[in-house]
Amino acid sequence: MKKITLKNIAQHFDVSISTVSKAVNDSHEISRDLKKRIQEYAKEHHYKPNKLALNLLNRSTKTIGVIVPNILNYFFVQVLYGIEKVANENGYNIISCISDESHEKESKTLAFLDSGTVDGLIISLAEETQVKEQIEGLREITESQIPLVLFDRVSELIDCDKVIVDDFEAGYKTTKFFLNIGCKNVAFVSPIGKSSVGKLRLAGYRKALEEAGIKFDEKLVVNFTAKDDLDLLMSFLLNYKPIDGILGLDEITAVKILHIVKSRGYNVPGDVSIVGFTNGQLSQYVTPSLTMVSQHGKFIGEKAAELLIKRIKEPTRPFETKVVKTSLLVRDSTKKLQ
Amino acid sequence: MKKITLKNIAQHFDVSISTVSKAVNDSHEISRDLKKRIQEYAKEHHYKPNKLALNLLNRSTKTIGVIVPNILNYFFVQVLYGIEKVANENGYNIISCISDESHEKESKTLAFLDSGTVDGLIISLAEETQVKEQIEGLREITESQIPLVLFDRVSELIDCDKVIVDDFEAGYKTTKFFLNIGCKNVAFVSPIGKSSVGKLRLAGYRKALEEAGIKFDEKLVVNFTAKDDLDLLMSFLLNYKPIDGILGLDEITAVKILHIVKSRGYNVPGDVSIVGFTNGQLSQYVTPSLTMVSQHGKFIGEKAAELLIKRIKEPTRPFETKVVKTSLLVRDSTKKLQ
DNA sequence: GGACAATGAAGAAGATTACCCTAAAGAATA
DNA sequence: TATTCTTTAGGGTAATCTTCTTCATTGTCC
Numbered sequence: 001m002k003k004i005t006l007k008n009i010a011q012h013f014d015v016s017i018s019t020v021s022k023a024v025n026d027s028h029e030i031s032r033d034l035k036k037r038i039q040e041y042a043k044e045h046h047y048k049p050n051k052l053a054l055n056l057l058n059r060s061t062k063t064i065g066v067i068v069p070n071i072l073n074y075f076f077v078q079v080l081y082g083i084e085k086v087a088n089e090n091g092y093n094i095i096s097c098i099s100d101e102s103h104e105k106e107s108k109t110l111a112f113l114d115s116g117t118v119d120g121l122i123i124s125l126a127e128e129t130q131v132k133e134q135i136e137g138l139r140e141i142t143e144s145q146i147p148l149v150l151f152d153r154v155s156e157l158i159d160c161d162k163v164i165v166d167d168f169e170a171g172y173k174t175t176k177f178f179l180n181i182g183c184k185n186v187a188f189v190s191p192i193g194k195s196s197v198g199k200l201r202l203a204g205y206r207k208a209l210e211e212a213g214i215k216f217d218e219k220l221v222v223n224f225t226a227k228d229d230l231d232l233l234m235s236f237l238l239n240y241k242p243i244d245g246i247l248g249l250d251e252i253t254a255v256k257i258l259h260i261v262k263s264r265g266y267n268v269p270g271d272v273s274i275v276g277f278t279n280g281q282l283s284q285y286v287t288p289s290l291t292m293v294s295q296h297g298k299f300i301g302e303k304a305a306e307l308l309i310k311r312i313k314e315p316t317r318p319f320e321t322k323v324v325k326t327s328l329l330v331r332d333s334t335k336k337l338q
Numbered sequence: 339m340k341k342i343t344l345k346n347i348a349q350h351f352d353v354s355i356s357t358v359s360k361a362v363n364d365s366h367e368i369s370r371d372l373k374k375r376i377q378e379y380a381k382e383h384h385y386k387p388n389k390l391a392l393n394l395l396n397r398s399t400k401t402i403g404v405i406v407p408n409i410l411n412y413f414f415v416q417v418l419y420g421i422e423k424v425a426n427e428n429g430y431n432i433i434s435c436i437s438d439e440s441h442e443k444e445s446k447t448l449a450f451l452d453s454g455t456v457d458g459l460i461i462s463l464a465e466e467t468q469v470k471e472q473i474e475g476l477r478e479i480t481e482s483q484i485p486l487v488l489f490d491r492v493s494e495l496i497d498c499d500k501v502i503v504d505d506f507e508a509g510y511k512t513t514k515f516f517l518n519i520g521c522k523n524v525a526f527v528s529p530i531g532k533s534s535v536g537k538l539r540l541a542g543y544r545k546a547l548e549e550a551g552i553k554f555d556e557k558l559v560v561n562f563t564a565k566d567d568l569d570l571l572m573s574f575l576l577n578y579k580p581i582d583g584i585l586g587l588d589e590i591t592a593v594k595i596l597h598i599v600k601s602r603g604y605n606v607p608g609d610v611s612i613v614g615f616t617n618g619q620l621s622q623y624v625t626p627s628l629t630m631v632s633q634h635g636k637f638i639g640e641k642a643a644e645l646l647i648k649r650i651k652e653p654t655r656p657f658e659t660k661v662v663k664t665s666l667l668v669r670d671s672t673k674k675l676q
Numbered sequence: 677g678g679a680c681a682a683t684g685a686a687g688a689a690g691a692t693t694a695c696c697c698t699a700a701a702g703a704a705t706a
Numbered sequence: 707t708a709t710t711c712t713t714t715a716g717g718g719t720a721a722t723c724t725t726c727t728t729c730a731t732t733g734t735c736c
Contacts, residue, residue: 003482005724016684021726031682046478048453052394053724056689061390063433071419081409084436088443093450095401096434098422105426112431115386116690140384144341255623285593287625343690354718359692369716391690394723454724677736684731689724696719704711 004045013038024049055116063093064308065118067109069101069126069153074251074280075297076124079151082301083122090309092119103128110137120147120308125155131194133157147311151304152295153195161307162321165295167197170326171204174247174275174293177328179212181335183245183273185220187237189257190249193223198249201277205247217241234260244272251278254290258333273334288332300324342383351376362387393454401431402646403456405447407439407464407491412589412618413635414462417489420639421460428647430457441466448475458485458646463493469532471495485649489642490633491533499645500659503633505535508664509542512585512613512631515666517550519673521583521611523558525575527595528587531561536587539615543585555579572598582610589616592628596671611672626670638662 006024010017015034023030023038024047030038055061066083068076080096087094095118099106106126113121121141129135130153138158141148151163178186188205192198206216219240222233234257237243246261248254254276258268266272268288276283279294303322311317344362348355353372361368361376362385368376393399402425406414418434425432433456437444444464451459459479467473468491476496479486489501516524526543530536544554557578560571572595575581584599586592592614596606604610606626614621617632641660649655 006726007724017724018685018726019683021724022683025726029682034682046482049726050394050454050724052390052397052399052454053689054726056388056390056394056723057725059390059689071415071422077409077415081436084409084434088436093433093435093447095431096422097431098419098426109431116388116390144384252619255619259623281590281593282620282623285597285620286623344692345690355691356693356719357717360717363692367716372716387692388690391723392692394689394725395691397723679734679736681734682732684729686727686729688726688728692722694719694721697717698715700713700715702711702713705709706707 003050004042004047005050009038009042009045009047012041059116060119061117062091063095063118064305065095065097065109065113065121067097067099067106067113067121067123069099069124071096071098073278074282075152075278075295078280078297079124079301079304082298082303083305084301085298086302086305086309090305092305092309099126099129101126101128103132103134107134107137110141114141114144114146118146120149120312122149122151122304122308124151125153125195127153127192127195130155130196145315147308147315149304149308149311151300153197155196159319161311161319163300163304163307164321164323165197165300166323166325167200168204168207170277170293170295171201171247172208173204173326174328175205175208176212177334178245178247178273178275179208179214181273181337183335184214185241185243186245186247187220187222187243188247188249189222189224189234189237189253191224191226191253192249198223201249230256231260235264238264238266246272246274248274248276251276251280251282251292254292255282255286258286258290269333269335275328275334279329283331291331291334292329293326294329295326296324341388342380342385343388344385347376347380347383347385350379397454398457399455400429401433401456402643403447403451403459404432404434405437405444405451405459405461406434407437407462409434409436411616412620413490413616413633416618416635417462417639417642420636420641421643422639423636424640424643424647428643430643430647437464437467439464439466441470441472445472445475448479452479452482452484456484458487458650460487460489460642460646462489463491463533465491465530465533468493468534483653485646485653487642487646487649489638491535493534497657499649499657501638501642501645502659502661503535503638504661504663505538506542506545508615508631508633509539509585510546511542511664512666513543513546514550515672516583516585516611516613517546517552519611519675521673522552523579523581524583524585525558525560525581526585526587527560527562527572527575527591529562529564529591530587536561539587568594569598573602576602576604584610584612586612586614589614589618589620589630592630593620593624596624596628607671607673613666613672617667621669629669629672630667631664632667633664634662 006017006020009020023035024042097109103126135157148160154162190198209216248257261272275291277293279292283290283292344355344358348358361373362380435447441464473495486498492500528536547554584595586595599610613629615631617630621628621630
C-alpha cells in the first residue's frame with residue numbers, strides 16, 4: 001500500500017482537493033454525508049497528512065537539534081536524557097548529533113541543521129572549536145535568528161541562552177574539601193585542559209590553594225589527551241612528591257586514577273584521597289566507591305530544553321544564563337573529616 | 339537578518355525565480371555576468387536553500403529515526419554510536435527517540451515519525467510492546483513501505499530486516515562455561531524476563547543444563563523489575579542452595595549482584611563466579627573485574643544502519659536477518675579453568 | 677432578492693527542472 | 707550578396723511536491 005494523498009482521495013471521489021482537505025479536518029463547510037464517506041475512505045487507506053508539506057506550510061518542524069561532543073561520556077548521555085524528557089513533554093523530537101570533539105564534523109552538522117530542519121539548537125562545543133574559537137558557524141546560526149542554547153562548553157563570543165556548570169566554584173570547593181580533610185599535595189588531572197570547563201576548574205583550584213597560603217605548583221597539574229599514556233604520567237606525578245589528593249576531571253579519569261594508584265600499592269583513601277567529576281554508575285560501584293562532584297546532567301538537559309522552548313515561543317526575550325551548582329557526593333575514596 | 343529566499347533575490351535583480359535558482363546552482367544557462375552578481379548577492383545574504391522545500395520536492399529527508407527503550411543502558415548507547423557513525427558517513431542524520439520501555443510512548447513516537455519525517459526507522463522494541471505483542475504501529479510502518487530495521491528486541495510477527503544477537507547460543511555457551519569451571523548450582527538473574535532476549539537466553543541456559551544431565555530448577559531463575567528489591571531476592575536465592583555461579587542479564591545487574599554477594603561475605607570468584615551481559619566500562623573497573631558476554635553493541639548499530647541504507651536504496655530486495663555472535667570476555671569474577 | 681449550504685479555485689509555503697520562447701549569430705543555398 | 711535555415715545563448719513559464727486557507731461561485735429555498 002503506497003502513500004495516499006489528498007489528491008488521490010479527491011480523484012477517487014471526483015471532488016476538489018480542498019474539499020477533501022476540509023473533510024478530513026472535519027470542517028462544517030462540507031456536507032455531512034460526503035464528509036463521512038471521505039473520512040471513512042481516508043481511514044481505510046491510512047491517510048496521514050504529509051509532515052513535510054505541513055512543515056513547509058508552517059515553517060516549523062517540531063524538532064530540535066542537539067550536538068554533543070561525545071556520547072560515550074555519561075554526563076552527556078544524562079544531559080541528552082533530560083533534553084529528551086522536556087522536549088517530549090512539549091511535543092518536540094530531537095535530532096541528536098555527535099561532534100566527536102571535531103570542529104569539522106560539528107560544522108558540517110551545523111550546516112545540515114541550519115536552513116529549516118530544526119526549530120532550535122542545543123549545543124555543547126567540541127573542544128577543538130572552543131580552543132581555536134572557530135565560531136563562524138555558530139555566528140551564522142544566531143544571525144539567522146535560529147534559537148540556540150549552549151550548555152557546559154560555551155563561548156563568550158556568542159550571545160545566546162546558556163546553561164553552565166559552576167565550574168570555578170566546583171574546582172574551588174573541591175580543593176578546599178581536600179585541604180579540610182588534611183591533604184597537602186593535591187594534584188589536578190585533566191583530559192580537558194584546553195576547554196573552558198577545564199580552565200575554570202583549574203582557576204578555582206588555584207584560588208583555594210592561594211587562600212590557604214599554599215604555593216601553586218604547575219607540576220601537580222597533569223593535562224593529557226587520549227593519545228597519552230596516563231599510567232606513565234601518573235607514575236611521574238607520584239614519584240615527584242608525596243601526593244595525598246588527586247582530582248580527576250571526569251568519571252572515567254577518576255576511575256583510571258584509582259586503578260593506577262591502587263596498583264602501585266597506595267591505599268585509598270589512607271594514602272591518597274581521590275575525587276572525580278560526573279556522578280555516573282561507575283563511581284558508585286568501584287572499590288572504594290568514589291567521592292564525586294555531581295554536575296546534575298539530567299537537570300542541565302532539562303533546563304537547556306526549557307530555555308530553548310521558551311525562546312522558540314518568544315524570540316525577543318533577553319538572553320539568559322543559568323548556572324547550575326554542582327554538589328559533592330562524599331563516598332569512600334576520601335579521608336573522613338577529623 | 340531574516341531568512342532570504344530565491345524569491346527575494348529574484349525581486350532584487352528583477353529576474354525570475356528560476357533564473358536565480360539556476361544561477362546559485364551554477365547552471366550554464368545563465369550568463370556569466372548575471373550569475374556572478376547573483377552568487378555574490380546570495381553569499382552576502384547567507385542564502386541557503388530551504389531544506390523543508392527540498393525535502394518535499396525530493397520526498398526524502400536524509401534522516402533516519404531511531405527508537406531505543408533506554409538510553410541510560412550502555413548497550414543501547416553503543417548501538418546508537420554505531421548507527422550514528424554509519425549514518426553520518428552516508429550523509430544521514432538521526433532522530434533519536436527513547437521509548438522508556440513504554441508502549442504508549444513508542445506508539446506516539448512512531449506516529450510522529452511516520453508520514454514523511456524520516457527516510458527509514460531503526461527500532462528496538464519496548465518490553466511492553468514485545469510482551470503484549472502490540473505491533474499495530476509497526477505493521478502500519480511496514481505497510482506504508484517505510485524502510486524498517488529491528489534490532490535486539492525484535493518481533494517475529496513483523497517482516498523486515500533485523501539484526502539480532504545470538505541470545506540462545508549466548509545463554510548456552512555461558513552456562514557451559516560455568517559448568518566447565520566446576521559450578522554446580524548456577525542461578526539466572528534477569529531484569530528482562532519477559533522480553534524475547536531474556537527468554538532465549540534462558541532457553542540456552544536450560545539446554546546446557548539438560549545436556550549436562552542437570553535438572554532445571556525454577557527457583558534458580560530470578561526475574562525482577564525496577565520495583566523489586568534485588569537485595570532481598572538475592573538473599574532468598576543464596577539461602578536456598580549453595581549457589582556457586584550467577585549469570586546476570588545486563589551490566590548493571592551483574593555489578594549489583596557482585597556487590598550484594600561480596601557484602602554477604604562470599605568470595606568472588608572463590609565461592610561464587612559471576613558473569614554478566616554487555617561489555618561496558620563498569621564491568622572492567624569493579625573489583626574483581628567481571629567476566630562478561632559482549633554483544634558488540636557498536637557493531638550491531640553499524641550493521642543496522644547499513645541494512646537500512648541498503649533498503650532505502652533498494653526497497654525490493656529480500657529481507658535479511660543478521661545474527662551477531664556474542665563473545666565471552668573472561669576476567670576475574672570467574673574461577674579459572676583447572 | 678437575500679440567506680445559506682456545499683463546493684471549487686487560487687494562492688501560499690520554497691525550491692527544482694523540463695520545456696518553451698526570443699534574438700542574434702553562423703551556416704547553407706540560390 | 708541576399709535570403710532562409712539552424713543553432714545556441716540566455717532567460718522565462720509552468721508543473722511539481724502536499725497541504726491549508728481565503729474567497730469566490732453555484733444552487734436551492736423562502
